[in-house]
Amino acid sequence: MQPDDDTLRDIHRRMVRIRVFETEAGKLAEAGRIPGALHLYVGQEAVAAGIMAHLSADDWITSTHRGHGHLIAKGGAFDRMFAELFGRATGYCRGKGGSMHISNMELGMLGANGIVGAGPPIAVGAAFTAKYRKTDRVAVTFFGDGASNEGSFHEAANMAALYKLPALFVCENNGYGEYTAQANHQAIVDVADRAAGYGMPGVIVDGMDAVAVYEAAGAALERARAGEGPTLLECKTYRFFDHVGVRGMGLSYRTDAELEEWQKRDPIHMFEERLAELGVLSQEQAAEVHDGIMAEVQAGIEFAEQSPVPDVATLLDDVYA
Amino acid sequence: MQPDDDTLRDIHRRMVRIRVFETEAGKLAEAGRIPGALHLYVGQEAVAAGIMAHLSADDWITSTHRGHGHLIAKGGAFDRMFAELFGRATGYCRGKGGSMHISNMELGMLGANGIVGAGPPIAVGAAFTAKYRKTDRVAVTFFGDGASNEGSFHEAANMAALYKLPALFVCENNGYGEYTAQANHQAIVDVADRAAGYGMPGVIVDGMDAVAVYEAAGAALERARAGEGPTLLECKTYRFFDHVGVRGMGLSYRTDAELEEWQKRDPIHMFEERLAELGVLSQEQAAEVHDGIMAEVQAGIEFAEQSPVPDVATLLDDVYA
Amino acid sequence: MAEAVATRELTYVGAIAEAAHTVLAEQDTAFVAGEDVAGAGGVFGSYRGLLDAYGEERVIDTPISEEGIVGLAVGAAATGLRPIIDIMFMDFMGECMDEIANQMAKMRYMFGGSASLPITIVTMSGGGMNMAAQHSQSLEAWICHLPGLKVVAPATPHDAKGLIIAASRDDNPVFVVLNKLSLRNTGEVPEDSYEVPIGKARTVREGSDLTIVTYSRMVHEATTAAEALAEEGIDSEVIDLRSLQPMDTEAMVASVQKTHRAIVVHEAVRFGGLGGEIASQIQELAFDYLDAPVARIGAPFSPVPFAANLEQAWLPNAPKIVAAAKELLGSE
């Protein structure tokens, strides 16, 4: 399923929205203006954008601790997102969730998650609903290479394949779980090798190439919607920032050379070159997109900063329905 | 690694020891003379016998809820085993464990286990010790097809392969987890297909053929002892009794025809025919083996019945070291 | 006054099964999932006949994957269904505590109230069946400490049916902690659908000398103890909490204000058990009424032993309650 020109522009827009939001969020975090732990998505934009271009708000996703990118690609509004990161009453979670629990049920985004590996079983539940109600909705679960070692991933993958649920398992393999390289957390190179053990196809794709992601996801989602069951899609990618924040704890667990190698394959730069070549989006047009988004990001930050903190009287609200 | 004649007789003996013990234990359970839940191993004897023939008391195993067979094959004494099943002070666990927790540290048997899937992570720990101490010991973990869907199996397999531990993962695939057929609990036919996802070899063997089990296990254990890491060995087998006890709950989750098909391939009958053909053990000699073991079983039962129940004063002993 | 309802004797397990049938009949979006709940009808018989009645789309055998099962419930509930999931033995919660504690209990709050999780979790607790340390526990203390969950623990067939139905209609995750040694107990159960309100205790027996606060199977031990005490002239009130979270603090406090003495009884290990919460609430709220410390009876500090004589020694029971009552009243 090749993306048409509009789709290409749409994917580009989603990637840039993530990049600008995350870069600015990173600055705010480093400046101590956002509290708590921020896990930023910069470098991995092609994955969220390429996949979410196939989904509507009726489809569900589960995310990870690194969840802003997924929510933005799914349609998240900057103002309410920043408000949540700042812990304001106007945030998507009324300030109760923060970065690690950012979510929006109306957009079908079932939450970032502070627990590595907790998402896949929840996505299986959403896919179960899609099938139970005889809809053609799908549920996509994002998780990291590190998360693929949690038992929860295993149980969820097995159940999804067993019930032929309309689910897509997206492993964002960025080569590290925190500060531990993949070679030090699993004896395999391709997480997709795990798919056969559940009876589902395993597909590997260049996670820096949004078109490749889009096409592979399209095929898998078609299969899922047709009732043929889930797919494990492994996207080889890289995070450009540290595990937490931008510079993180300053540990030397990966080399500058490695980072630079990957940065040469920046998913947005590569994509923009391609779009320019194809005549779909000129460099000037791309710059305009960036500028427009930056303005929206700045407005979002302002909205957040001017929003009230939650009323302490709401402390015990929403524990129960 | 072909078994020599002594080894063949040894394997035979281990199988018959299991068969007779379990058959008599089953009768006692059905007669209400053994309390609690007994999960019997009849039908699967070739697996425990073929593998344990390679192990010494220095090697470790972890077992399952269906653990008597493993302990017997590892050298368990009938008297202390029956005493445990009866809840007597002379039992291997002083009556505190019963069938589901029967164990003997001196024999390297790290326990039957009431929690499906709990054994593999523990075996990884034992294999870790073997490697840490630079010994050539191994740790073997037995688990069922049903258990292969627990996250604990996944995490353990990944860790064992990652650290190249001297471990052997033995899946006793008897086609059912309780009353649920394999086709209703996983979308794969061969659990061995999961091995590749951890970076270890997956081997399938006829679990009714003790020689085949012996040979496959021999190769895997050699690999393990040589520091080349774990193997997943799937043994296709069948349990002749119900999930619990002999007749169990009387549910009709499998057909008589299926049972009979498998009984035609009774691991002990097939093995005895083979040994007779090979001139290693005549039918008369085999019968003598059975008789001798039956006498030992009866003596074990008598020992157990005459043993005292635990002194209530020991109730709080051994909670802490 | 309650209106007359048609009732008949039913076993505890029969009442559970009837509740499951009632819920699936009443709610299109309700389904039952768990290990061996469909083909086998549940290893305790809790779902007998359900598969035949409602089909495999709504009565679902799962793999042995407790974390997956709870996750399935969380995801299905968040997207509009009303799952009823079975965790065969409460002891297996260890395999799925993350999905219970960090997802199911917290999702609504973390999401600022935008998600609802109408989940019923059915599980079995308790010893006395020679099932040893990993199949006999009473671990309700773990889940009662988790904001976002409700927990009920019915003692009778009537309450089992009524609380399961109430749980299924509640828009929150509700644990229904059943007791496996009570499965064959019988009692009057209405034929129709009804709710036992979550959060309301039941006074099993009125009395003036002493209040015994308890729940689940220990209600019967407490009643037996009360009868024995009555013969010695000690008149005990027995309160069956039924609901552990929320807890009917008012009912227990009112009773103790009347009797001036209280014993809290549960089968769970005493140290760190829910009895500490109950006893603390009583002494906090009825301190001036107390003529003696609030006593607690629970199992001693060891895993559940296998041998029948040890297990019987381990379990709280009527004689232990009688002894504690007499000590409390200084009558021995």
Add this chain to the structure above:
Amino acid sequence: MAEAVATRELTYVGAIAEAAHTVLAEQDTAFVAGEDVAGAGGVFGSYRGLLDAYGEERVIDTPISEEGIVGLAVGAAATGLRPIIDIMFMDFMGECMDEIANQMAKMRYMFGGSASLPITIVTMSGGGMNMAAQHSQSLEAWICHLPGLKVVAPATPHDAKGLIIAASRDDNPVFVVLNKLSLRNTGEVPEDSYEVPIGKARTVREGSDLTIVTYSRMVHEATTAAEALAEEGIDSEVIDLRSLQPMDTEAMVASVQKTHRAIVVHEAVRFGGLGGEIASQIQELAFDYLDAPVARIGAPFSPVPFAANLEQAWLPNAPKIVAAAKELLGSE
């Protein structure tokens, strides 16, 4: 009198790291395993320098597999090693409660005493760092309710080092529940190896009007509260339990017999928290000495909120203790 020892100021995290170094130096069979404990030295810095000092055979990065990690410890301990494992955040216990509760805690008993499990489990609890609902919990109530486990919760650098060393020498599984908001706190710590005995409370401050029983970070809040109360003429005794399982019942009871009033304080959610056990023990054993009910302070019944103002409102603290103390003394 204790002999003079060479001490110097160390941070809480520095004391943890020093303990880890000490243990590996002293015990050949001890190793440290956990997520990012080796290359990164622990995400909190608890194991800084350990990999360089002891090599990758003894300082081991694991996959993100908590159940596997605890299982590794159980198997390694049962076969003769003395594992020290790290569960990064206590909140992640949900991923490994089965190996904790059903294997590690029970193996020795189930096996009739034939196995020993000398395991130290190091983990971080507590809020106050804007980490929200899944990274801020105090779940010690879960593990204190499990026969077979010991649990300690040091408040100071001195006790952190001494309790980790004591845990490592104990032949039982010992949880060391550390507090992440205390990492940069400083205190005097002996250079040498030493044990803080497991099961012994410490009287932080003597007083005559009121006993505050607490542990972990709340010790500092209690001390602050006691100072504020002292200015108003209320003289509080502060007891730091340090060890939660076993618990130094004697120390708390003796103190309450002297002061006649008690407040129990912990950061964990109040309902179902360990405070219920503590308060119950006090009223059971010192009933006749009590001039008022034993009060409990814990967090309110909600998950930990993210927003800083909400989180601060949620956390127990000195002002809340002061208010409770005054209420207890009827002085407001």
